[in-house]
Amino acid sequence: MQDGQGKSFATMLSPIRAGQHTLRNRVIMGSMHTRLEAEPDSIAKQIAFYAERARGEAAILVTGGFSPNAEGMFDPEGPRIDDLENARSLRPICESVQAEGSLLCAQLLHAGRYAKIEGCVAPSPIRAPINRYVPREMTDADIRQTIEDFANAAANAQAAGFDGVEIMGSEGYLLNEFTVTHTNKREDDWGGSVENRHRFPVEIVRAVRERCGPDFLVIYRISAADLVEDGAPAEEIAELARKIEAAGADILNTGIGWHEARVPTIAYQVPRGVWRKAAANVKAAVSIPVVASNRINTPELAEDILASGDADMISMARPFLADPHFVKKAREGHADEINTCIACNQACLDFIFSDRPVGCLVNPRAGRETEFRDTPTDTPQKVAVVGGGAAGLATASEAAMLGHDVTLFEAQDKLGGQLNLARAAPGKEEFNETLRYYGGQLQKHGVKLRLGQRASVDDLSGFDHVVISTGVTPRIPDLPGVDHPSVATYAEILAGDRVAGDTVAVMGAGGIGHDVAEFLVTETKAQSPDAFCETWGVDPNFAISGALAGDPLAPVQTRRKVVMLQRKASKPGAGLGVSTGWILRNALRKHGVEALGGVVYDRIDDAGLHILIDGEPKTIPADTIVLCTGQEPEQALAESLAAQGATVTMIGGAKEAAELDALRAIDEGVRLAQSL
Numbered sequence: 038m039q040d041g042q043g044k045s046f047a048t049m050l051s052p053i054r055a056g057q058h059t060l061r062n063r064v065i066m067g068s069m070h071t072r073l074e075a076e077p078d079s080i081a082k083q084i085a086f087y088a089e090r091a092r093g094e095a096a097i098l099v100t101g102g103f104s105p106n107a108e109g110m111f112d113p114e115g116p117r118i119d120d121l122e123n124a125r126s127l128r129p130i131c132e133s134v135q136a137e138g139s140l141l142c143a144q145l146l147h148a149g150r151y152a153k154i155e156g157c158v159a160p161s162p163i164r165a166p167i168n169r170y171v172p173r174e175m176t177d178a179d180i181r182q183t184i185e186d187f188a189n190a191a192a193n194a195q196a197a198g199f200d201g202v203e204i205m206g207s208e209g210y211l212l213n214e215f216t217v218t219h220t221n222k223r224e225d226d227w228g229g230s231v232e233n234r235h236r237f238p239v240e241i242v243r244a245v246r247e248r249c250g251p252d253f254l255v256i257y258r259i260s261a262a263d264l265v266e267d268g269a270p271a272e273e274i275a276e277l278a279r280k281i282e283a284a285g286a287d288i289l290n291t292g293i294g295w296h297e298a299r300v301p302t303i304a305y306q307v308p309r310g311v312w313r314k315a316a317a318n319v320k321a322a323v324s325i326p327v328v329a330s331n332r333i334n335t336p337e338l339a340e341d342i343l344a345s346g347d348a349d350m351i352s353m354a355r356p357f358l359a360d361p362h363f364v365k366k367a368r369e370g371h372a373d374e375i376n377t378c379i380a381c382n383q384a385c386l387d388f389i390f391s392d393r394p395v396g397c398l399v400n401p402r403a404g405r406e407t408e409f410r411d412t413p414t415d416t417p418q419k420v421a422v423v424g425g426g427a428a429g430l431a432t433a434s435e436a437a438m439l440g441h442d443v444t445l446f447e448a449q450d451k452l453g454g455q456l457n458l459a460r461a462a463p464g465k466e467e468f469n470e471t472l473r474y475y476g477g478q479l480q481k482h483g484v485k486l487r488l489g490q491r492a493s494v495d496d497l498s499g500f501d502h503v504v505i506s507t508g509v510t511p512r513i514p515d516l517p518g519v520d521h522p523s524v525a526t527y528a529e530i531l532a533g534d535r536v537a538g539d540t541v542a543v544m545g546a547g548g549i550g551h552d553v554a555e556f557l558v559t560e561t562k563a564q565s566p567d568a569f570c571e572t573w574g575v576d577p578n579f580a581i582s583g584a585l586a587g588d589p590l591a592p593v594q595t596r597r598k599v600v601m602l603q604r605k606a607s608k609p610g611a612g613l614g615v616s617t618g619w620i621l622r623n624a625l626r627k628h629g630v631e632a633l634g635g636v637v638y639d640r641i642d643d644a645g646l647h648i649l650i651d652g653e654p655k656t657i658p659a660d661t662i663v664l665c666t667g668q669e670p671e672q673a674l675a676e677s678l679a680a681q682g683a684t685v686t687m688i689g690g691a692k693e694a695a696e697l698d699a700l701r702a703i704d705e706g707v708r709l710a711q712s713l
Contacts, residue, residue: 046336046367048343053350055326056287057252058200060096060350061138063343064364065290067330067354068099068144068203068258069385071395071404074116078407080126082394084133085406091137093362098139099203099256099352102146105190106183108158109147109211118143119186124193131198140200142254145190147183149211150220151296160215160237161222166297180227180237183211188244191253201254204241206281207292212238213260216277219267219583231273239280246285254288256328257281261291261315261579264298268583275322282323290328290352291316299589300573301620303355305380305464307332310342311566315579317347328352334359334378334467336367353378355385358397358404374477376400377470383700386616399471401431401704409711413440418501418713421446423492423674426454427699428689429506430475431706436713437482444485444500446492452476454508455690456699458531462552463559471699494677502684502713505675506706509668509690514544518641519664527553527665538660539597542646545665546603546632551610551621553663558595558628572627593627600657601625602648606635668694 050062073082087098103118104110110117118124127143134141150159150172158179159172175183191202206212214220215237221228227237238257245255259278263269269277278289293312294302301307309332316329329348333339339351356363359378366375376399384396384403397403417440422433425447437443451457453472460468479486490496497503511526513519527549529535537557543550570577574587603609609632610622625632637649645658670691678685688709689702 044337044372046340046372049336049340049351050364050368053326056254058140058254058287060140062094062096062364062368063350064095064339065328065350065352066090066095066098066357067290067352068101068205069354069358069395070101070111070389072389072392073394073404074101075114076394080129082404082407083130086404087130087141088133088137089406090357090361091134091139091141092365093357093360094364094368095139095357097142097200097254098134099142099144102144102205103190103194105145105147105186108152108154108156109149109183110152110154111146111148112153115148118145118190118193121193121196124197126197128198131200135198135200140254142201142203142256143194143197143199144203144205145187145194146205147187147211149209149214151210159211160220160228163220163222165209177225177227184237184240184244187241188248191245192248195249195253201256201287202245203256203258203290204238204245205258206238207258207260209263209265209295209297212241213263213295216260216273217263217267217269217583219263219265231276235277235280238277239284242281242284242286255286256288256290257286258290258292259319260293260295261319262293262312262575262584264294264300264302264575264585265583266585268295268585270582271318271578271580274319278319278322282325286325288326288328288350289319289323291319291330293331299623300575300585303331303380304382304617304620305467306617306620306624307380307464308564308566308569309334310338311569313342313347314577315584316342318579320346320348326350332380334380336363336372336375355380355397358385358395359399361403374474374481376474377467379465379467379471381467382616383614387614390615398700398703399474401707409707411438414713417441419499420444420502420504420713421492421497421500422504422506423497424454424506424508424671424689424691425449425452425488426506426508426689426702427456427471428508428691428702428706429454429504430479431703432504432506432688432710433484434475434478434482435707435710437479437484439710439713441710441713443482444487445479446487446490446496448489448491450489452488458528459552459699461531461533461556463555463564465552492674494674494681497678497683500683502686503678504709505672505678505685505687505691506689506702507671507674507691509670509694511664512667512669512694513664514638514666516638516641521641521643521662523645523659524641524662524664527663530663531556535661537597537663540659541597541599541661541663542657542659543599543601543663543665544638544646545667546601546609546634547665548613550601550603550665551613551625553665554599554601554625554630555621555628557597557599558625558630590623590627592629595628599628599630600659601630601632602636602646602657603634604636604638609634670694
């Protein structure tokens with residue numbers, strides 16, 4: 038139970054009893070929306086997805102949420118489990134997981150006022166700030182029918198072969214809405230007192246247990262910190278936990294934050310393990326296993342939480358997208374080979390929010406398992422990869438794994454390319470894990486490294502295939518005064534080659550511009566849990582109502598004054614990720630960063646940056662002017678090779694100089710290697 042570095046994961050890998058089941062370890066793959074159920078050949082794709090994670094030895098896998106009735110669907114296409122025959126069609130998925138030694142539980146999720154459908158329902162007719170539909174207030178008959186619907190849904194899951202269900206009672210969905218006065222304004226038997234507000238979820242758990250019997254695993258996901266005004270204090274959460282245990286739950290999983298909360302909960306800006314005390318509060322109230330969740334992405338952290346007694350089990354969702362064999366690698370002594378989730382949300386949550394099946398930036402196979410192979414090639418080639426950024430690393434490691442003879446040329450004396458700039462941004466030091474992973478993979482699969490060598494045409498003769506992943510360089514705009522001493526590129530700032538002054542103008546408000554602006558106003562890259570809680574107004578003890586100790590949007594003092602500008606008339610930051618953009622925008626507002634759109638750049642001189650805005654001239658005084666004005670592809674070598682008839686493929690930034698897009702770069706690299 039140790040890896041090659043001598044790290045022990047004895048607690049994480051030890052069995053635990055839950056209800057009538059003995060689990061092989063203490064790790065749950067948490068529920069995720071995948072949209073695989075809406076894909077062509079959906080059953081086959083779900084089998085491939087879940088079975089791969091079972092082979093990776095998670096003790097329990099929890100599916101994405103199934104609605105127990107029509108009113109509870111998250112959107113009109115959302116999966117339901119209120120029809121027995123449809124439920125039984127899922128049996129092959131259950132059997133594939135169980136054949137690998139894991140248990141599979143169906144999550145039962147009623148979206149409540151978050152449902153993106155007309156006719157959505159809630160305890161009170163209060164519209165959610167993230168939904169345009171005003172919910173209908175449930176009648177007593179509606180509530181009793183919904184309790185029956187949950188019991189029927191659980192029975193359908195049992196008939197389909199699931200080992201249990203997880204009843205979703207957190208994140209601001211229907212059951213959570215009943216438990217707090219933030220959304221429950223009722224004055225009948227289902228509102229008002231704590232006893233009445235807790236009645237609905239308790240009755241659901243009791244009904245499910247009675248319908249499905251003692252052998253069926255019942256997990257309840259309890260909100261351990263609502264992070265909204267008039268949320269539950271710790272004593273009410275503990276009281277609910279005890280009632281849920283008495284009603285028949287076998288495991289209490291913990292959820293953190295409502296979807297409408299103004300506090301980030303799972304993105305890279307959130308420190309690892311910051312929510313563990315919330316789980317510990319629940320554990321102190323009950324005797325059944327309690328699960329810690331959210332921003333736990335390494336076996337070291339999981340072991341520390343478990344060994345400390347803060348929780349009995351760990352739930353990780355996105356880390357199993359990044360590496361389905363997370364637990365198996367830890368058990369076999371290869372924890373250093375885990376492909377770590379970097380909490381970027383780009384291909385998981387952001388794909389789901391844009392109606393695409395789930396993916397993963399660091400693992401293009403996730404959700405697309407049927408599109409890739411792992412068997413060695415029958416026709417190995419001698420491959421040169423030029424450029425050791427994200428695209429080059431992905432290509433080289435994948436091609437070598439498949440049996441090709443790979444040499445990787447990198448002009449710098451270290452690998453990483455643009456990732457070395459990205460990881461300088463606050464919170465994005467998680468990219469260190471990606472570089473650690475790829476460095477290990479290159480060594481494991483025998484890639485020959487040529488660091489500090491700028492490959493020439495002669496160096497690349499004799500290779501069957503040359504992959505050009507030379508990346509990008511910052512674009513320098515055609516602007517009078519752009520060579521002024523005050524001007525620096527984003528690469529110079531993020532690499533530490535230039536230090537910005539106290540007043541800064543950032544030209545460009547895309548992803549790079551926002552990262553640079555946050556880099557400039559944030560004194561420390563990696564926030565401690567306590568500093569994060571102070572910044573975002575969170576009670577670090579998770580004791581008070583909603584665990585909010587202050588205004589999440591309250592200003593934060595910073596020594597620098599930063600103005601961010603863009604030529605587009607649209608709202609600055611409009612193109613950022615759906616699930617992380619709001620965090621960046623709020624963080625910059627908290628630090629007093631001004632954002633201007635619709636500007637025309639005029640010139641740069643000793644007075645600063647001269648612009649036109651709404652036709653009026655304006656000068657932005659600045660000690661430093663940072664260029665975040667796009668990138669140019671590095672293609673000179675590719676053109677020279679092609680002229681000599683070499684087989685050349687360009688990928689990543691060399692192919693298309695978009696934003697620092699590691700998602701596209703890694704996907705292109707893996708797919709190219711698969712195609713060789």
